[in-house]
Amino acid sequence: MKAHYLIPLCAVLILGTMLIATPTTAAGMADEKTLINDSWLTLKTKIALAFDVRVKGWQIDVETMEGVVMLRGKVDSGAAKHAAESIAKMLDGVNMVKNDLEVIAPRDIMTKAPK
Numbered sequence: 001m002k003a004h005y006l007i008p009l010c011a012v013l014i015l016g017t018m019l020i021a022t023p024t025t026a027a028g029m030a031d032e033k034t035l036i037n038d039s040w041l042t043l044k045t046k047i048a049l050a051f052d053v054r055v056k057g058w059q060i061d062v063e064t065m066e067g068v069v070m071l072r073g074k075v076d077s078g079a080a081k082h083a084a085e086s087i088a089k090m091l092d093g094v095n096m097v098k099n100d101l102e103v104i105a106p107r108d109i110m111t112k113a114p115k
Helices: 003-021 029-050 078-089
Strands: 060-065 068-075 096-103
Touching (some): 029 060, 029 068, 029 078, 068 078, 078 096
Parallel strands (some): 068 096
Antiparallel strands (some): 060 068
16 A cells, blocks of 8 residues: 555545544534535545546545535546546445535646756
8 A cells, every 4th residue: 555545545544443433412413414425425435536547535625514525626637527526426425526626736846957
């Protein structure tokens, strides 16, 4: 496993543990269930994006509200933007995906040397 996957994976595992360990009360249980489902969808989406080679998942912000997954951030190609949306759409529980990802071309590494 590459080292740059280790930090997002650890963060996702910690977040998942916190979500599972969070107690729910009888009052507002429907709201809590929606919150937990949305949090779970966000977590699943982040995990799927982090392990897909077509996108750099750690550069994508994911939010979920009532089953609608919102993707924000910057990607380096239209293919990566489309792939991120496809990944999110295929997850169970996702009702809709709002793809607000910006395509930013990678900077040219070769720059002119100062004279």
